[in-house]
Amino acid sequence: MKNFVTSKKDPKIKVSSILTEYLLPNKVYLTVSKEDQLLIKNKKINKGASLYEHKNKIVYSPISGNITKIVKRIDYKGEEKTYLEILNDFKEEDLYVGSEGTTTIMVHDVKKLLEKNKIIQSFHLENKKILLLNTIEDEPYVANNYFLFKNHKDEILLFLDTLASIYQITNIKIAVKEQESEIIEILEQVLETYPNIELQILPDIFLLQNDFFLKKYLKLKEEAYLFYPDEILELYYDIVKMRKKDFIYITLTGDAIKNPQVVKVKKGTELKELLSLIKIEEEYDIIVNHLLHHKKRSLDKIILSEEISVIYFMKKETKERKPCIHCGKCNFICPISCKPYQSVITNGKYKNKDCLSCGLCTFICPSNIDMESYLKKEE
Ligand code: SF4
Numbered sequence: 001m002k003n004f005v006t007s008k009k010d011p012k013i014k015v016s017s018i019l020t021e022y023l024l025p026n027k028v029y030l031t032v033s034k035e036d037q038l039l040i041k042n043k044k045i046n047k048g049a050s051l052y053e054h055k056n057k058i059v060y061s062p063i064s065g066n067i068t069k070i071v072k073r074i075d076y077k078g079e080e081k082t083y084l085e086i087l088n089d090f091k092e093e094d095l096y097v098g099s100e101g102t103t104t105i106m107v108h109d110v111k112k113l114l115e116k117n118k119i120i121q122s123f124h125l126e127n128k129k130i131l132l133l134n135t136i137e138d139e140p141y142v143a144n145n146y147f148l149f150k151n152h153k154d155e156i157l158l159f160l161d162t163l164a165s166i167y168q169i170t171n172i173k174i175a176v177k178e179q180e181s182e183i184i185e186i187l188e189q190v191l192e193t194y195p196n197i198e199l200q201i202l203p204d205i206f207l208l209q210n211d212f213f214l215k216k217y218l219k220l221k222e223e224a225y226l227f228y229p230d231e232i233l234e235l236y237y238d239i240v241k242m243r244k245k246d247f248i249y250i251t252l253t254g255d256a257i258k259n260p261q262v263v264k265v266k267k268g269t270e271l272k273e274l275l276s277l278i279k280i281e282e283e284y285d286i287i288v289n290h291l292l293h294h295k296k297r298s299l300d301k302i303i304l305s306e307e308i309s310v311i312y313f314m315k316k317e318t319k320e321r322k323p324c325i326h327c328g329k330c331n332f333i334c335p336i337s338c339k340p341y342q343s344v345i346t347n348g349k350y351k352n353k354d355c356l357s358c359g360l361c362t363f364i365c366p367s368n369i370d371m372e373s374y375l376k377k378e379e
């Protein structure tokens with residue numbers, strides 16, 4: 001990695017300390033493709049019904065209701081996707097064996113469940129020496145992991161510890177940025193119960209959320225396996241609770257929003273449904289996930305999924321695009337030397353497949369050139 005960049009917070013954008021639940025959407029939309037074989041015969045389905053296999057994973061319904069239609073949409077990345085639309089009947093009838101409340105389970109029982117579970121075997125944890133939980137958020141306004149730990153720290157830590165014990169991994173680390181004092185506080189209290197888990201407190205360096213950079217920064221190689229907290233919680237739900245984790249945490253913030261908040265929402269909910277929760281008094285643009293990208297998205301196109309961690313509602317501003325002044329700043333800032341300047345001057349003919357879409361080059365460009373349109377331009 002060429003150079004490390006620290007992120008600077010915009011004081012006009014607030015970090016939320018409020019959590020709102022929105023777990024009864026009117027409809028949900030789940031990605032489906034032509035190759036997926038439907039596993040159900042009826043249109044009427046229960047919560048937790050296995051619907052089809054998509055990219056080697058079974059897709060479960062997060063609500064009870066009726067399958068209404070297949071729709072095509074351009075998603076938030078600008079890609080055409082096909083979705084299965086399910087209309088909520090609000091009966092919440094489910095097929096789960098496990099209960100919704102707290103699950104009390106002995107560690108040796110978890111071990112037995114893990115040993116016969118195929119999902120966990122697919123992680124290939126044999127021969128690993130370090131388990132690293134990556135809690136880092138590069139965007140400084142995102143508070144999803146704070147609420148995830150506030151509400152699920154016991155499940156996450158128990159599961160991490162049990163995984164390590166089954167695979168005889170003695171070194172467990174949790175990577176957290178020094179700015180995340182609230183997460184550190186939550187973890188420090190509970191880590192007394194887990195003396196084998198160590199906090200790895202890191203400086204505020206941009207891109208450490210990315211596994212590749214985090215490993216590089218910590219000088220870790222193949223001996224380490226990285227998990228995200230949400231991934232561990234999902235496994236806990238699958239294996240211990242015997243229910244599907246059908247919710248996600250998403251931050252809604254930006255300088256146009258009066259009441260920024262984190263929303264616990266059902267996977268597949270349309271962003272439009274959440275507008276009743278927020279107060280916006282100005283005309284706004286929507287930016288998904290990375291503020292540095294400045295890429296505006298349309299409200300109608302946003303279906304909330306695990307791929308989305310934050311939605312920014314930003315006051316409308318018109319940044320005029322000017323010609324490239326050949327300053328070279330974009331090349332200089334790129335952390336992996338992708339040469340975005342070459343992409344601009346060749347009108348997108350030069351591409352570097354390693355580009356991380358981190359947005360730093362767009363952010364730094366004094367001519368307001370949207371690099372992504374060149375870096376990802378079709379031939
Ligand atoms: S978006 Fe790609 S080219 Fe631009 S700085 Fe990031 S990695 Fe480099």
Ligand code: SF4
Nearest residue numbers: 324325327328330365
């Ligand atoms: S930062 Fe912008 S203006 Fe400067 S070389 Fe790159 S594309 Fe051109």
